[in-house]
Amino acid sequence: MAKKEKIIDFNSGWDLAPAPESTSHIRLKKKYDLYIGGKWVKPSSGKYFDTINPATEEKIAEVAEADAKDIDKAVKAAKKAYDEVWSKLSGKERGKYIYRIARIMQERARELAVIESIDGGKPIRESRDIDVPLAANHFFYYAGWADKLEYAFPNRKVKPYGVAGQITPWNFPLLMVAWKIAPALACGNTVVLKPAETTPLTAIKLAEICEQAGLPAGVVNIVTGAGSTGAEIVNHKNVDKVAFTGSTGVGKIIQRAIAGTGKKATLELGGKAANIIFEDAPLDQAVEGVINGIFFNQGHVCCAGSRLFIQESVYDKVMRKLKDRMESLVVGDPLDKNTDIGAINSKEQLNTINKYLKIGKEEGADIYQPSCNIPKKGYWCKPTLFYNLAQSSKITQEEIFGPVLAIQTFRTVSEVIAKANNTPYGLSAGVWTDKGSKIFNMTSQMRAGVVWANTYNKFDPASPFGGYKESGFGREGGLHGLSAYLKFD
Numbered sequence: 028m029a030k031k032e033k034i035i036d037f038n039s040g041w042d043l044a045p046a047p048e049s050t051s052h053i054r055l056k057k058k059y060d061l062y063i064g065g066k067w068v069k070p071s072s073g074k075y076f077d078t079i080n081p082a083t084e085e086k087i088a089e090v091a092e093a094d095a096k097d098i099d100k101a102v103k104a105a106k107k108a109y110d111e112v113w114s115k116l117s118g119k120e121r122g123k124y125i126y127r128i129a130r131i132m133q134e135r136a137r138e139l140a141v142i143e144s145i146d147g148g149k150p151i152r153e154s155r156d157i158d159v160p161l162a163a164n165h166f167f168y169y170a171g172w173a174d175k176l177e178y179a180f181p182n183r184k185v186k187p188y189g190v191a192g193q194i195t196p197w198n199f200p201l202l203m204v205a206w207k208i209a210p211a212l213a214c215g216n217t218v219v220l221k222p223a224e225t226t227p228l229t230a231i232k233l234a235e236i237c238e239q240a241g242l243p244a245g246v247v248n249i250v251t252g253a254g255s256t257g258a259e260i261v262n263h264k265n266v267d268k269v270a271f272t273g274s275t276g277v278g279k280i281i282q283r284a285i286a287g288t289g290k291k292a293t294l295e296l297g298g299k300a301a302n303i304i305f306e307d308a309p310l311d312q313a314v315e316g317v318i319n320g321i322f323f324n325q326g327h328v329c330c331a332g333s334r335l336f337i338q339e340s341v342y343d344k345v346m347r348k349l350k351d352r353m354e355s356l357v358v359g360d361p362l363d364k365n366t367d368i369g370a371i372n373s374k375e376q377l378n379t380i381n382k383y384l385k386i387g388k389e390e391g392a393d394i395y396q397p398s399c400n401i402p403k404k405g406y407w408c409k410p411t412l413f414y415n416l417a418q419s420s421k422i423t424q425e426e427i428f429g430p431v432l433a434i435q436t437f438r439t440v441s442e443v444i445a446k447a448n449n450t451p452y453g454l455s456a457g458v459w460t461d462k463g464s465k466i467f468n469m470t471s472q473m474r475a476g477v478v479w480a481n482t483y484n485k486f487d488p489a490s491p492f493g494g495y496k497e498s499g500f501g502r503e504g505g506l507h508g509l510s511a512y513l514k515f516d
Contacts, residue, residue: 179509302457
């Protein structure tokens, strides 16, 4: 009797053999100190905190908690390095150091990718193929500009600010560090940087790379800690420039803190991006873009396409394709190469997401989650759709920062532009259509710093990124990223 052929059930989760990435090649210490003035320094308070693997809830390492004395020491080291060494080097020599950092990052890319996934919960495919290569590319890009500032800004005299105080978030720990440190160094500034307390390990590894590259002592200082540590950096009298990526709420606190001080700032804050599908769009490509736009990095993306607008005539078709595609998503071990959606970054963030899931249900929206299984230990959230939503719904208006998509419909171009712009944020957006004229019409009217057309979440070191309204001000990447670290006479 012929063996019965197994039929794939597209209405249930996929069952794939594990394909784990090895961790035998990485080196992690049990305890990490502060990197100040080219040396590893114990915190003056003697306090350390644990960094946790969100997929297992297990402790990875202890990390130093910097206080006001430590920040003062780091800023003084940065100022000394600026006055005595870094500001006196030619752009060509600065570029050599930045290029060397980029090359070492490439050499240690596998180690960095695995640590990023262990510490942050993101799938290894994303850390390996996007975060680490793009971080190295930012150092390569700005290494090339270090001796060409007069060509970048012709007929203008430019000079660095001095000491840049930088605070980075937990969603792209290494990439955001690269976005900030590379242009600052290229322009001749020195740096005191604080990574997010839940994901400090790759920033600490970058300190090791700076050592390995022979970067002069004090040019880059990495200080770890929580919000109070960041506040000490922002408020220090000898910090000349503040660069922050994080929540809108904290961004407003920073603005108030530096008002009247003469400090310059760039703030890249929250978002609630509109992703718009027109009836003439390539629907399969659009659905894939929507999936990438909201579920990439578990939705922990400030420019995530967290609001989807579908033209009414194709709504049913797009919803069917979207639900079918979600059934194939694999949620689980971040180090498994099959994984599409990893662990939520922290217990605190998972609680926030669950709060919004409850709100969505209470507001009467329809909810859809695929049938995938999730591990019992760790911080996990199934990818989620909310639809039949009101424009005033909290799910529609507020940033959730998780794998949750709010879906609405529209009929006309003017209607969807009004809905897309009806938000306090203005960081990014996406448009899906086969009409070039419609794309240009949409992009000219949408209040968003970046608008992708027939794609989503594409980044390049040469392209500026930043927002309007409560999504912040200033740009990172490209020539705009250089200008953020220069004074113009």
